[in-house]
Each structure stands twice: as structure tokens, then as C-alpha cells.
Amino acid sequence: MSMNGGIDTVTLELLRQGPSAGQLLSASTPYLALCGNGPAEAVFLPLDQRDFQRRLAALRYGAGAPGANTEAARAGALEDMARDMTRILEQVRALPGAMERASAEMIHLRLVLSATELAMLPFELANTPRGLPGEGLPLCLVQGTKPVIVTRETRRIRPRPPVWPHNPRILFAHVSQAEVPESLVQAHLLALARALRPWTGWAPDGMSADELARYLTVLPAASVRGIAEACADRAYTHVHVLAHGTDDVEPHTGERRYALALHRDGSLTDMVPVSGAVLASALRAGRHAVPTVVTLASCDAGNVGSLLIENGSVAHALHESGVSLVVASQLPLSMKGSVVMAETLYRELLSGADPRLASHAARQALFREQRSHHDWASLVVYANLPADPQREFARVHLAHHTIAVDSGMAWLNRHGQPSGPELETLRSAADALEAQGKAGDPERAQAADSFLASAAVRWCDPDWPDPREPVRASPPGPCDEPEPDRDADETSRRRAWRCPPRRASSGVRRFPSIADSDERSSIERAVDHYERVFARDPSLLWAGVNALALRWYAGRLRSPGEPVLFSDEDVTEWNGLFWLSDQQLRAGALARAAEADALAARIELRVLGQLVPRSGALDAQRELAKAEATMELDRLLDLVGPRAYGAFALRRQLLRYERWWARPDVTREAWRDVADLALRLEAIDPDDPLLALRKLARALRAELDSRGVPIGWDVC
Missing domain, CATH: 3.40.50 (Rossmann fold)
Structure with a gap:
């Protein structure tokens, strides 16, 4: 008996000597039953081929024997067949004990059958054997303390699948x-x-x-x-x-x-x-x-x-x-x-x-x-x-809920709040992810928290594109110069995406377990998820960097008139993250993906470094940060290439620094209403750290654009 979370598996194997085919059902043929750790037991069928065929004909809605097309005949045949299948199971003395020892909420009765005549028997009709709860009731229908699921298998089956698909076709x-x-x-x-x-x-x-x-x-x-x-x-x-x-x-x-x-x-x-x-x-x-x-x-x-x-x-x-x-x-x-x-x-x-x-x-x-x-x-x-169904189906379950929420968010971007079954489906998927994030399994919790954090940020992001409508790139931001026209080959090679309709200035729509009714609460929710991810695995620098950036932005939302520079606590965390990235990159022998993640995190830290309080030679320090970030960006692209997801994710983050998190006015609509680029730039102190952050983010983002990094990604 093996355990799979809420399902315990009890295996019952029925064997017969000789080839699999060519044997009629007979009450005199001995079969060998193996159940769990119990001894091998002899089992005999309570019916022969003629009896079975007669009862089977009555279950064929008149397609078999004359006079079988009556409800009474079918009911009688069902009862007789159920009684015979139950007698077979009751001969296996180890079966009730194995089912009694099952501690999970459900029991999976796995029948391993190789003899052809056994495969024709409707074991699914059996009643619950004597001595078990629900005795005498249909085994597969009893909804008591431990419902039973019956599946079949053959000993000649190929090896178990290593993974179960979660993206259907x-x-x-x-x-x-x-x-x-x-x-x-x-x-x-x-x-x-x-x-x-x-x-x-x-x-x-x-x-x-x-x-x-x-x-x-x-x-x-x-x-x-x-x-x-x-x-x-x-x-x-x-x-x-x-x-x-x-x-x-x-x-x-x-x-x-x-x-x-x-x-x-x-x-x-x-x-x-x-x-x-x-x-x-x-x-x-x-x-x-x-x-x-x-x-x-x-x-x-x-x-x-x-x-x-x-x-x-x-x-x-x-x-x-x-x-x-x-x-x-x-x-x-x-x-x-x-x-x-x-x-x-x-x-x-x-x-x-x-x-x-x-x-x-x-x-x-x-x-x-x-x-x-x-x-x-x-x-x-x-x-x-799969050999480990608990782990495998938990992975598939998590992947599905992620996709369901992702799709729901894209739908909400276009159409508003759903109602009825759609809302219930989205709510259950989001709540399931929330539960996964708090679960004991670290791997599932990491995946759930990572997605929930990303979803909360994306739902608030005013420039997040709708991945389902490929039309055009995002409109320019406040500090943008007009984008240069790309040639036809480049345009066809890269994906371009349309932004979703702008939300009302009141903020974010309510989305269960993802976003709250106001932007600040949703950002703080994302910070909580990112902090959990980073606490479980400090090598995931992207989680720590996101938590730092969003915590700073949430503070600006709480107190719009306060200074924009990092607090002492923020500076301490920034230094710690920078040191961790330095240690990872110096250690060597990193996997390609891990090294790319460390480089991307370090580039973001260079951008956030514009918020660290400094004294003297400010412009020189900022130019040095730009040069070092550009070298690290080149190293990242040489490592994974411009078409990799890591390159796209870095571009997306830089765009957020440029147009969203570092905007001078937290009222984004008022800022977008200023149409003249010169007026925007004149309205900002040239030594303003926000402007420095935005300019550095924009320069790095432009470099990624020139290298052919995708401006959109099909997340589904």
C-alpha cells in the first residue's frame, strides 16, 4: 500500500498460469491473488462463461438476448453481477485488512490483470466486501468515510510516465x-x-x-x-x-x-x-x-x-x-x-x-x-x-491554477469583473495558489508565492501588455523620446503587443488572492510573497531585489511627499543584496540560468543604487554605474542570448523603473497628461535621483531593444 496525500493505493493482482488469451471463464480455474504484503491466495470465480454471457446480455439494453430490454431484467442482472464480483474480492483475505489500514481520505484499488478473461469482468460493479464500512453497498459509489476508486492495469504496460502534461493539446x-x-x-x-x-x-x-x-x-x-x-x-x-x-x-x-x-x-x-x-x-x-x-x-x-x-x-x-x-x-x-x-x-x-x-x-x-x-x-x-503521483499531480495542479489566474487577469484587463461560474473558477484558482504558498512543501510554496507576487505586480502595472492580443508595442513613457522605426525584418522577427485598456484612476479592481482594491495594498501583498520566496532560498536574488524595489515604491504610495531616497534600512538591504550577487558571480561553476539571474539582479541593483544617498561626484558615480551595468548586460546576453526569457524579464523590469515605480508624481494619470517631452524634462531637477534612476533604466532598456530582446512574451 502506497500513500499519495489524500489517496492510499491498495494493489490487487490476479494471475493465472499460461498465456493471457484462450481461457474461458470457469469456476474450476484457480487464480493467484496478491494483495499488499499479504500471502498469495487462491481465488476461484463464482460463475462460468455461460452464466456471465447471459447476465451480460441483460445489461446491453436489449442488444443481446431477447427479453433483456426491460428495467427489471437489467436491475436483476446488475444485482447478480455485483454479487459475483463481490464474491471474488471477498476471497482475498488480505484485501479488507489492506483497505482498513488505509489512513487517507480515499482508497485507490489498483487491479492488475493480465488474463484476458479477467479483463472482461466488471469489477467496478462489486459491492463493498464484508467487514468494511459500507458493506453491501456499491464499492465505487459509496461516499462514506473512504470512497474507493477502481482502476485497471496490465503487467505488460510500458514504464510509468516521468511527467504528466499540464499544457493540453x-x-x-x-x-x-x-x-x-x-x-x-x-x-x-x-x-x-x-x-x-x-x-x-x-x-x-x-x-x-x-x-x-x-x-x-x-x-x-x-x-x-x-x-x-x-x-x-x-x-x-x-x-x-x-x-x-x-x-x-x-x-x-x-x-x-x-x-x-x-x-x-x-x-x-x-x-x-x-x-x-x-x-x-x-x-x-x-x-x-x-x-x-x-x-x-x-x-x-x-x-x-x-x-x-x-x-x-x-x-x-x-x-x-x-x-x-x-x-x-x-x-x-x-x-x-x-x-x-x-x-x-x-x-x-x-x-x-x-x-x-x-x-x-x-x-x-x-x-x-x-x-x-x-x-x-x-x-x-x-x-x-507516475511513480510519485503526489508530487507529480501537485505540480500539474499548481501549473493549472497559475494558468487559470493568468488567463483570468488577461480577461479582466479587457472586460472587467466577471460574475457567476467564471468568477467562482477564478476565485478558487487564486485561493488554491494562496494555499499552496502557505503549504509545507517548499517547492510548491516557492512556485505559488513567485507567481502570486508577479501577478499582483502585473495587475497593477499600467504598461503590462495583454499577452493575447498581438498588435503593437507600448506607448512612450514620460521620459521617452520617439522610438526609432525598426525595419520590416526586425518587426516581423520580434513580438509586438497591445497594452490593455487603461484602468480608472481609482486603482486596481478587486481580484481574489491577487490584487486588492487599491494599488498600495496590492504592492504590499506582492512584497510579502517575494519576501517569503527570498527567505526560503536567499540564492534567489531576483526575489530579494523585487521585495526591496516594491517596498520602496509602497512607501512612496503611503507618503507621496516624503524623500525618495532609500532609508537606512533600505541601504543596508541593498548592500546585502549587492554583496550576495558579487559572491554568486565570483564563486564560478554556476549553471547558466543561475548566472543569468545573478547578472540580471545585479543590473537592477545598479539602477536602484541611484536611490542610495551619496555625497560629491554624484554624476561621475552615476556614469560609472551605467558603464558597469552595460558590461553586465553584455555578459548576460552573451550567456543566454537576446531571445531568452531572462532577457525579456529584465527588459520588463527596467520598463517598470522607467515608467512606473520611479515616476515623479504618484498620480500616474496627471503625469501622462503632460504631452510635451521638453516640459517633462524641465519640470525635473537634473540632480533628482528619480530622474537618474529613470534615465539609467531607459538607457539599459534601449540597449536591450537594440539587441533584439522581445518586448512581449506569451505567458500562457
Whole structure:
């Protein structure tokens, strides 16, 4: 039994001697059960092949035996099948003890099955074994103290994936309107699009088709060749297939098995059965890795069919080919049930949830919303999770919340405060990040605090560009001369971005856990986050420098008429940071990224050094700072290149010193109203440290511009 935060995993492996295929269900066949540290135990099935086929036919909504299409027949078959599956589990005496010892809030029952006949059994229908809370109630539906999640796995699966994707790219392959209703296709497409809203934006008038196409590819009239070409063209993290299930005849043996009905290559009307092995081959076309997640909205995609054929069901074959998570139905799936499954699964998966929790939520939703069907019992999940799921899914969860908040802030920049579900989603994402920042895991806390600090600053930044609307560069600031025109090649090579609409002078809109209703409170919130990051790891100089600069700026907001120079405490901190940067750069053997960060922090400290009180030879000292900062800037660009994110981040910071933090008047609107550059410069004392800071920041920023550093970055 292994522990994963709120989920404890109990592994039950059922083995049989001999090859995986070719064995019928029989009450006389012995199986070997291994559960946790318990001894190996013999297990016998309480039914044979004939009994199983008769009960299975009653669960097929009349598609099997005559007279099975009645609610009473289905209810009786469900009860009988549940009783038989429960008897199998109750023979494993080590299982109740392993589940009792689970201390987490949920239990993951991991079934490892290699025998084909065992893969056809609906273990998901089992009731809770004797001696456990909820005894006699459906195991996968009990919502007591320890809900149970059942997944399947095969011993022949490829090694566990090292990382789980957090930036989705989905392929939605569906058959033509002649095969499935257009309304069903649209319902599945809408479910996927809604799940992608953190990436595509929260626009009230619907998402952009171009933006959606970055994350979702729709393949109508799907064929094997079409899927192969799509997967060869680009890598996909998720593949969602909407098609009918059909029978397929194995050419060498004449045995029948279940398959997907896809279009014949080049035809909109002819359909051909596609086995799991063939579909797996299409998904592996090209050099790209196999998708991490495949969901099959199709009848019988998890149904084995003939026991004489290797690889079992479509889902089983996909899982053995290396797909980490396969979700399918082992029985007929209703149309409404397929939509509920897609909506719930992708909403949870793309929100960064643990796939086990996502599948559990989908099963619960099917049970609640489809009481007239047993779609909840049809759901089968093949899962091969990372070796450390707690760490991996926490990383994915954090990344998703970061993206959701980032997208929400971009949306708010354009449209104002949302309401209803959008606001609740954004609030929960921001609150989750806030909780991560206070969590015990230092790595997650660092990532959350870093983002929350950056988000709070960005939300207040009057010149922060909207990363979703590439149009033009930011307008000139108060001390700017007109920007020189760049040639066409340079313009096309660099990204240019439009600034968001200006906010009202009242300050920042309320954004949960990110920004407060006034600029000063939001800046102070950012200072708190940066200080936490720096306290955990003093080698992260950028966090200490940001905290120093923002604390000074927050003081100016509190007392606009006070002197602008650093206080004694600020000078002490500035000296300490400068000494740390000197030690890091002198130590040598730094990783390239760490050395670049130290250089960028040192350049910012040179700019902030204009606020350190000095006596005599002021101009000479400032010119020396400019020369040294320029040399350090050259060294940074030689190290990482002008297209690196570190170079862009430094340019962004210099722009903030130039146009925002060091503005002479904290009422930014009044300062922007002064249109004449000469009047602006005459209004400032030439020895004013603010002017010196702004001029140095502007000179360094201009140098970065001349070297081709991007003026915008797609943060999403």
C-alpha cells in the first residue's frame, strides 16, 4: 500500500498460469491473488462463461438476448453481477485488512490483470466486501468515510510516465453526422472547449476560434489515416474519440471482437471496424510521443469480446501500447452519458486534478444524472500513473491554477469583473495558489508565492501588455523620446503587443488572492510573497531585489511627499543584496540560468543604487554605474542570448523603473497628461535621483531593444 496525500493505493493482482488469451471463464480455474504484503491466495470465480454471457446480455439494453430490454431484467442482472464480483474480492483475505489500514481520505484499488478473461469482468460493479464500512453497498459509489476508486492495469504496460502534461493539446476525432447526431458532436465539442477556457480566455461573447485551435484540433469523419496524419503532424496530450462501437471479425480465426466504427480512408459513408492495436499504431505515427490520455466515447470500447484473441478490448490494447490513461465503456454507453463523461472528465483533468479523482467524479456524475441507465457501471479506467503521483499531480495542479489566474487577469484587463461560474473558477484558482504558498512543501510554496507576487505586480502595472492580443508595442513613457522605426525584418522577427485598456484612476479592481482594491495594498501583498520566496532560498536574488524595489515604491504610495531616497534600512538591504550577487558571480561553476539571474539582479541593483544617498561626484558615480551595468548586460546576453526569457524579464523590469515605480508624481494619470517631452524634462531637477534612476533604466532598456530582446512574451 502506497500513500499519495489524500489517496492510499491498495494493489490487487490476479494471475493465472499460461498465456493471457484462450481461457474461458470457469469456476474450476484457480487464480493467484496478491494483495499488499499479504500471502498469495487462491481465488476461484463464482460463475462460468455461460452464466456471465447471459447476465451480460441483460445489461446491453436489449442488444443481446431477447427479453433483456426491460428495467427489471437489467436491475436483476446488475444485482447478480455485483454479487459475483463481490464474491471474488471477498476471497482475498488480505484485501479488507489492506483497505482498513488505509489512513487517507480515499482508497485507490489498483487491479492488475493480465488474463484476458479477467479483463472482461466488471469489477467496478462489486459491492463493498464484508467487514468494511459500507458493506453491501456499491464499492465505487459509496461516499462514506473512504470512497474507493477502481482502476485497471496490465503487467505488460510500458514504464510509468516521468511527467504528466499540464499544457493540453487535444485531438477530438469524431465520425460524420450520418453516424452520430450533429447535436451530440456539438455537445462534446462544447464540453472540451469549456474545459479549455483557462487557456483560451474567458471572453463573454465566446472564445476565439483561432485561440481554441491552438489547443484543440477537430477531426471530422475520422479515419485511421486521418488520425495517423494528425498525430504525425503534432504531438497531442489528449485524444477524445466519439464513434460507435461495432463487431470485428479476426481474419485468421474468425473470432468476433469489439472495435470502433471509423470511416474508411477517403470515404464519408463507408465505415470499417478499427481494433485497439490499429488505433494504437495510428496514435504512435511520427516521432511524437503517444498521447498521455485517450478517452473513448463509444459503446463497448472496454469490452473484451472473444477470449481467443490477444490484447482484449480496444481500451486494453491502447493501455498496453503505452497510453497512460484510457477511459472507456465496457457496455453500451448512452448518448447523454457520453456527454456527461466528457464534460466531467475533461473539466477535472484540465483543472489539474489527479486522474483517479477525475474518473471518480465522472462515475459519480453518471450515477446522479443517468439513473435510468447504468453508464456508471460501464465506465472502465486503465491507469498507469507516475511513480510519485503526489508530487507529480501537485505540480500539474499548481501549473493549472497559475494558468487559470493568468488567463483570468488577461480577461479582466479587457472586460472587467466577471460574475457567476467564471468568477467562482477564478476565485478558487487564486485561493488554491494562496494555499499552496502557505503549504509545507517548499517547492510548491516557492512556485505559488513567485507567481502570486508577479501577478499582483502585473495587475497593477499600467504598461503590462495583454499577452493575447498581438498588435503593437507600448506607448512612450514620460521620459521617452520617439522610438526609432525598426525595419520590416526586425518587426516581423520580434513580438509586438497591445497594452490593455487603461484602468480608472481609482486603482486596481478587486481580484481574489491577487490584487486588492487599491494599488498600495496590492504592492504590499506582492512584497510579502517575494519576501517569503527570498527567505526560503536567499540564492534567489531576483526575489530579494523585487521585495526591496516594491517596498520602496509602497512607501512612496503611503507618503507621496516624503524623500525618495532609500532609508537606512533600505541601504543596508541593498548592500546585502549587492554583496550576495558579487559572491554568486565570483564563486564560478554556476549553471547558466543561475548566472543569468545573478547578472540580471545585479543590473537592477545598479539602477536602484541611484536611490542610495551619496555625497560629491554624484554624476561621475552615476556614469560609472551605467558603464558597469552595460558590461553586465553584455555578459548576460552573451550567456543566454537576446531571445531568452531572462532577457525579456529584465527588459520588463527596467520598463517598470522607467515608467512606473520611479515616476515623479504618484498620480500616474496627471503625469501622462503632460504631452510635451521638453516640459517633462524641465519640470525635473537634473540632480533628482528619480530622474537618474529613470534615465539609467531607459538607457539599459534601449540597449536591450537594440539587441533584439522581445518586448512581449506569451505567458500562457
